Amino acid sequence: MESFFSFLEKRVEDCSSLLCVGLDPHVSDLSVSSAEAARDFCLTLVKQTAPYAAAFKPNAAFFEYFGAEGWTALKQVIEAIQSESDRLGSMIPVILDAKRGDIASTAEAYAQSAFDHLGAHCITLNPYLGKDAIDPFLKNREKGVFLLCKTSNPGAADLQDLLVSGGLRADGETRPMPLYQQVALLAQSWNTQNNIGLVVGATQPEALARVRATAPNLWFLSPGIGAQGGDLEIALKAGLRQDGKGLLLPVSRGISRAANPGLAAAEFRDEIWHIRRSMMR
Amino acid sequence: MESFFSFLEKRVEDCSSLLCVGLDPHVSDLSVSSAEAARDFCLTLVKQTAPYAAAFKPNAAFFEYFGAEGWTALKQVIEAIQSESDRLGSMIPVILDAKRGDIASTAEAYAQSAFDHLGAHCITLNPYLGKDAIDPFLKNREKGVFLLCKTSNPGAADLQDLLVSGGLRADGETRPMPLYQQVALLAQSWNTQNNIGLVVGATQPEALARVRATAPNLWFLSPGIGAQGGDLEIALKAGLRQDGKGLLLPVSRGISRAANPGLAAAEFRDEIWHIRRSMMR
Numbered sequence: 185m186e187s188f189f190s191f192l193e194k195r196v197e198d199c200s201s202l203l204c205v206g207l208d209p210h211v212s213d214l215s216v217s218s219a220e221a222a223r224d225f226c227l228t229l230v231k232q233t234a235p236y237a238a239a240f241k242p243n244a245a246f247f248e249y250f251g252a253e254g255w256t257a258l259k260q261v262i263e264a265i266q267s268e269s270d271r272l273g274s275m276i277p278v279i280l281d282a283k284r285g286d287i288a289s290t291a292e293a294y295a296q297s298a299f300d301h302l303g304a305h306c307i308t309l310n311p312y313l314g315k316d317a318i319d320p321f322l323k324n325r326e327k328g329v330f331l332l333c334k335t336s337n338p339g340a341a342d343l344q345d346l347l348v349s350g351g352l353r354a355d356g357e358t359r360p361m362p363l364y365q366q367v368a369l370l371a372q373s374w375n376t377q378n379n380i381g382l383v384v385g386a387t388q389p390e391a392l393a394r395v396r397a398t399a400p401n402l403w404f405l406s407p408g409i410g411a412q413g414g415d416l417e418i419a420l421k422a423g424l425r426q427d428g429k430g431l432l433l434p435v436s437r438g439i440s441r442a443a444n445p446g447l448a449a450a451e452f453r454d455e456i457w458h459i460r461r462s463m464m465r
Numbered sequence: 466m467e468s469f470f471s472f473l474e475k476r477v478e479d480c481s482s483l484l485c486v487g488l489d490p491h492v493s494d495l496s497v498s499s500a501e502a503a504r505d506f507c508l509t510l511v512k513q514t515a516p517y518a519a520a521f522k523p524n525a526a527f528f529e530y531f532g533a534e535g536w537t538a539l540k541q542v543i544e545a546i547q548s549e550s551d552r553l554g555s556m557i558p559v560i561l562d563a564k565r566g567d568i569a570s571t572a573e574a575y576a577q578s579a580f581d582h583l584g585a586h587c588i589t590l591n592p593y594l595g596k597d598a599i600d601p602f603l604k605n606r607e608k609g610v611f612l613l614c615k616t617s618n619p620g621a622a623d624l625q626d627l628l629v630s631g632g633l634r635a636d637g638e639t640r641p642m643p644l645y646q647q648v649a650l651l652a653q654s655w656n657t658q659n660n661i662g663l664v665v666g667a668t669q670p671e672a673l674a675r676v677r678a679t680a681p682n683l684w685f686l687s688p689g690i691g692a693q694g695g696d697l698e699i700a701l702k703a704g705l706r707q708d709g710k711g712l713l714l715p716v717s718r719g720i721s722r723a724a725n726p727g728l729a730a731a732e733f734r735d736e737i738w739h740i741r742r743s744m745m746r
Contacts, residue, residue, distance in 0.1 A: 208571075210570055210574070211574075243571060245565075245567060245571045245572075245574035245575045245578070246571070246574050248536075248574065248575065248578040249574045249577055249578050249582070250582075251536055251537075251540065251578070251582045251583070252533040252534070252536040252537040252540070253533070254536075255529075255532055255533040255535075255536050256532075256533040259532065259533070283565070283566055283567050283591075284526075284564070285564055285566070285591055286526060286564050287616060287617075287618040287620075288618065289491055290489075290524060290526045290527075291526075293491070293492075293526035293527050293529065293530045294526045294529065296530055297526070297529040297530050297532070301529075301530070301531075301532045302532070310564075310566055310591045310593050311593070311623075311624060312591050312592070312593045312613055312624055312625065313613070313616050313618060313620055313621065314618065314619070314620020314621055314622065314623030314624060314625070315620045315623055316618050316619055316620035317618065317620055318620075332566075332593055332594070335568060335594050336568075337568040337569065337594060337595065337597050337598065338595070338597055339568075339594055339595020339596045339597035339598055339599075340594065340595055341595065342592075342595030342596055342651060343592060343593055343595060343632075343644070343647070343648070343651075344593065344595070346629040346630075346631060346632045346644070346647060347629060347630050347631045348627040348628060348629050348644070349627075349628050349630070349641060350627060350628045350641075351627045360630060363624070363627070363629065363644065366624070366627060367624070370623060370624075
């Protein structure tokens with residue numbers, strides 16, 4: 185059985201892309217405030233950008249906003265991505281950006297909701313509750329998770345930057361390390377089935393580089409380029425793995441608000457791939 | 466405008482109860498696997514236990530499990546609690562156990578989903594993303610949040626027990642403290658509108674007592690009595706505030722799986738209140 189990240193790597197090769205297209209149907213971007221409008225907004229984006237997308241990332245919050253109808257819309261959007269995959273002959277992974285995190289039977293229910301009911305291939309999770317809250321999502325190695333590690337918002341400093349001691353240590357490391365680095369160490373040690381990655385903002389290259397040094401093999405989901413304004417070349421230098429993979433760059437508004445979203449996605453894809461190639465020489 | 470916790474305290478007085486009735490329609494507890502069965506399971510529980518409930522706590526995961534129909538069921542359950550409140554002439558707060566956590570506009574959408582669309586009065590949140598991820602839920606002080614602090618699962622040790630330095634310090638404190646204590650300090654400092662509480666498991670009384678010493682004024686939501694087997698008297702000694710309030714004790718299966726859930730709720734309510742009274746003398 186293949187692992188989630190082997191699926192993702194296959195897709196990255198198929199489309200020469202590290203771009204993850206974010207599907208954020210924020211109500212202010214819709215013609216009318218309805219679940220149908222949210223769905224249509226996403227369906228159009230999927231159709232226009234699928235050839236350039238290494239993955240799609242629907243954000244659960246903007247669907248939940250519309251209640252039961254929003255939930256139906258989310259399911260339809262994921263089905264449409266599946267259809268596009270079939271049409272293109274290349275499976276495009278769907279990462280449900282839901283940042284869930286709960287214990288035991290509750291985590292089980294969230295996993296079934298995301299993977300079985302909605303049909304997502306991967307989900308973002310919050311690591312604060314520890315390993316047993318993540319396990320229910322890892323059982324099927326074809327499904328993956330990205331654990332929040334270092335987020336790009338100002339409040340990230342409140343907990344993630346605190347210096348911790350007494351946890352897992354990397355080789356030879358004795359000094360206290362930031363909490364987010366401890367999360368990276370734990371994730372690396374938990375990743376026995378190649379289905380755990382990390383969310384590490386692209387806007388703070390020093391942190392990104394530190395996490396890369398700590399977890400040399402993991403995939404990162406690194407928001408911050410595009411609308412959030414991170415510098416693409418610096419982010420790629422800090423975050424790519426030695427094999428030129430391992431970094432998935434989500435862009436939402438930078439594509440959805442462009443005059444031509446398909447063209448914007450193609451340009452993001454090409455720019456990322458171009459810089460990457462120049463670094464691989 | 467009143468704050469969420471002033472509403473809760475009014476209800477605690479109205480019903481002489483610190484019991485929070487958990488609404489966990491786990492599929493294994495339902496006669497058939499359907500959103501309607503989940504809804505009916507909860508509606509029956511609400512009807513039977515409302516007179517003894519200081520609050521109700523529906524768990525979002527077990528509704529999400531049923532997709533859009535589950536979302537509809539959740540909304541109907543919250544509406545039914547509102548009707549029971551009207552009938553009893555005493556507002557019973559609804560705490561949506563969803564453990565959300567995301568940044569900026571995304572958190573905004575989750576807040577609107579929970580408070581405006583579903584009609585919940587309070588939500589459980591994950592603190593890992595920091596203050597700005599919590600702010601959108603605090604804007605209306607009639608609505609409240611419980612931040613995960615120290616959970617009762619084994620994996621809680623992975624991050625929550627790590628010793629941190631360099632964060633907020635309590636008076637005179639200089640040594641490193643566990644991360645969960647840092648969360649308690651931050652929550653206490655953020656609670657300027659009386660609408661932030663903490664989730665602190667009742668199964669580890671030393672941790673509960675430590676958090677109480679750190680945050681003497683906050684409300685705690687403390688799972689672990691009932692099916693999870695924490696000792697009630699020890700938990701009350703460790704967690705109650707000096708005014709004999711500040712501790713909400715959720716029980717789910719210990720009530721829903723009882724032969725007579727109404728009677729079980731009444732007994733939990735009475736036992737808690739009895740121990741509390743003997744401590745207040």
